[in-house]
Amino acid sequence: MTNRITACEQAGYLDGLAAGLAQALTDVEIVAAPGGTAAVPADWASDGETIPHSLAAREGVAFVRVPAATETTATLTELGVLLGAARLGATRRLADHAVAHLSGRTSGGEPTIRKQLVLGTLADLLTEVEALRVQLMVSAASAETVADVHHRITDLDWEAAKLLGASGYLADSPGRSCHVSELVANCWVAG
């Protein structure tokens, strides 16, 4: 499982949320989703069956109606772990964008990246990434714990997106993945 977690995080980090999602769904037999909607890579879905969502489409993610899962099975919990890793990778990718953005700006005559409040946020963000990765690895059997990881990733993504300032709120900015990542988790993770 550790290798699969690492692979999902790397895919999310190197190639983005949709790539991480594809990695997480590979070799997982899913027939139903907790909310009756499956989030999948856009190239896995045919045009006629998707629920239109322009921001998700631009992120390479599509939503497809599937039967609603009546209980959280071991397979869904396993997917939640792998998806958590993929989202963590996307979070790190977003944080990298934020660091590059802040390194190119100045505030009060010095690079914004050197401001103490910014450095503090960045340090907290990286620490939480490390803690969440370990939680995924040691708590993979508990649906409740996996849900906790996803809620915390959603909060973490927002902290990373804030570092981009208003430019991260443009529809074509890296900040978009923050919202789509929550949409994906909202489809697959109960609790």
Added chain:
Amino acid sequence: MTGLEPPLLALRETIGEIVPDLRKRALAIDTAPADMAAHLGSPAFRAICDATVPKRFRSGPTVFDQFETRSYLARIVATVELSRGDPGVLTASPGPSLAGVVVDALGSEEQREMFYRAVADGPLWTFFAMTEPDRGSDGTAVETTLTKSESGDYTLVGAKRYISNGARGAIGVVFARTGPSPLSLRAALIRQPAPGLTSRPLDMLGLRGAYLSELRFDGVRVPAGMVLGSHLPLSRRGTWGIARTFNIMRIHIGAMAIGLAYAAYDYVASCLPGAPGHHMQAARLDAARQLLYDAAAAADKDPDDAYRPSVAKLHCTALAIGVLRWAVVALGPGSLLAHPLLEKWRRDAYAFEFMDGTTNVQRLRIARTVETARSQR
């Protein structure tokens, strides 16, 4: 604590009556923020304009004539309720918006007359242009220049970004610098279209009704009579008015955030009465609204106080994010796609962070207020 007197309670109730009209336009405006034709005659837009234009400039009798709507407290009461309808529709509305706050603070009687007559004859959008590309909303970092010519008129050169209704505004306030000193920051009324002025809307993740835009000024001629504050002492022409405007803007942003959070709370209550945690969310929202009322009442007495507005903005924007997060969890897996309004509001809630000073900016302002008070003891 600031209790609402019966007239303000009645104002709140009156505005509450247009909440359904605001709500029903929310998704259409989010999808197509440039397509306003179907909304221009709406009860929502009419009420927003009527409530925000001073009584003497209104084009005819309105339901708001019986109320005092000019105090900061009345404006915040109204903003919370309008945003409870939908903050995207509120920001999409024609009317004086925040430009009116600047004109009130810095404009001469003649300039106020010109601005509000134009708005009252609308529908007409206005804009407030402070934020610059790569500079944020820091007034001390403004690089746009306003240069006086031999004729006495001015020339405007520079660019502004993330300006609400900037690409469709017919008149607005633009902040620019007449020189390098801190006292050289000035505000000018600019009409659009104008030679040398180009604008374009920006594609945003949320609060898309605000139609955030980029404006570029390439030698725009500004008649001397359009520069605000010339009738005021030098120290009160620019920075002073901006600081005062930003104080009230911050309470407004907090009010929009809390109105939105109330909307999400109401929505969950209607879909899932008694949802887990609803008592706590209601208590937090009611407390945050009281914080806003207290900040607005304090601003009516001392509009130069920066502490309460920053506290209100910092707390309310964070709380709105939290309430929306609760709403998504309360309605369960798949809720964001099953409830398009909830999905829109989740995106909208993030916008308030970036308006008129981020979380870190407010944190610094609050801490510096304490530090300054200590050093003056």
